[in-house]
Amino acid sequence: MAFSRQLLWSLAKYAVKNYHQGQSRFPFVLMLEPTLSCNLACAGCGRIRELKDSPRASLTVEECLSAVAEANAPIVSVTGGEPLLHPEIGSIVEGILATKRGITLCTNGLLLEESLHKFHPSPYLSFVVHLDGLAETHDRLTGRKGMFDTAIAAIRAAKNRGFRVMVNTTLYKTTDSAEIVQLLELLATIPIDGSMIAPAFGFEAVDADLFLTRAEAIAAFEPIYEIRHRVPFGNTPLYLEFLAGKRELACLPWSTPTRNPRGWRQPCYLLGDNYVPSFKMLMEETNWDAYGPGKDPRCANCMVHSGHDAAAMNEALSSLPNLWRVLKWAFF
Secondary structure, rough: OOOOHHHHHHHHHHHHHHHHOOOOOOOEEEEEEEEOOOOOOOOOOOOHHHHHOOOEEEHHHHHHHHHHHHOOOOEEEEOOOHHOOOOOHHHHHHHOOOOOOOOEEEEHHHHHHHHHHHOOOOOEEEEEEEEOOOOHHHHHHOOOOOOOHHHHHHHHHHHHHHOOEEEEEOOOOOOOOOHHHHHHHHHHOOOEEEEEEEEOOOOOOOOOOOOOOOOHHHHHHHHHOOOOOOOOOOOOHHHHHHOOOOOOOOHHHHOOOOOOOEEEEEEEEOOOOEEOOHHHHHHOOOOOHOOOOOOHHHHHOOOOOHHHHHHHHHHHOOOOOHHHHHHHHHOO
């Protein structure tokens, strides 16, 4: 099971409470970027290229915990940059765990094994290691030989110490779907707790022909969708149907607010048109209706789980048959 029962129960209670109170927009996941520094230069990553001239590289522990309190989301995705480069990452994670929020700590895995002593296993904490293919492909995309073997060793070490571990895989134009099937089957033998998968977002800062159109992404995901009953996925079944072209989901950009050293990113994790100083300003002063496929051309091919998987959860909570499917996925 990708997420612990404690975390899923917290998420369900949070969502139902907001619906009952008549809230139309509220965050599911806070995307927290404690540092913009990274120890890799991955081919498809627009984040480091876009923010390379940022005047501040990191948030303090206090700023991180303040952002968590402001957004009040039930899940915090600690990302970046490479969050394990932050000198006080252990204190940041400990402070978030004290609030009983779920944490997915995203990492390229390079520093994971040597950093495990900074954390303790918890049903609210999952490491999410990025793997975009088997050894040759992943090493090429990360620009570092041996990166795949290092990441796999770190995953095994974390699992042996009792941590929850998931893997995040990105699909590019150069992706071989059969290779991703092999990767997911390999990871299931470790076993990891779930695989999250999504097509890459077409960052304007990346000068490379890497990004899939929506039709290409659906075609690339088709053979991966066929193994959904054999490997554990961290995405909801409704989102997997969306990737397979079997369901439409409208992006909910407000569901995954982003806080990094430059401020609150407006409008979403993927588009950075502006930065505002508070979560309240982000939610109240952003023209949310201006974004999404058919509204902003940059959104035309976006199928990334930040926005769409939250939309899947939103749809599940509004329909009893869909809710039952998500509960079966979560618990059985």
